[in-house]
Amino acid sequence: MLQPNIPSPTLCDHARAAKDSRFDGLFFTAVRTTGIYCRPACPAPTPKQSKVTYFPTAAAAATAGYRHCLRCRPELALGWVRDAANSVAGDKARGEKNVVR
8 A cells, every 4th residue: 555655566566675774764674475574774685575564663564464574674664763753752741750651
């Protein structure tokens, strides 16, 4: 399922095939046959175009049932770091301490 806030499928395909790190964090590639999602620049072998789905965030791929790649660690992408930082900042603003998520 393509979201309007990520690059076109053609651009995603080219970035994925080239393992272009400039696209890391802009979209995530999920492979239907393996159930894994990756960053565009993942060093793992490039899957066939017919087997991939693109997601705007790592969280969206995980919510769809895919697990993170152990090589490129997409769950540590900037979007999740930013979301976690905002969550911690919100906890501190509310006076909550040592909140475990």
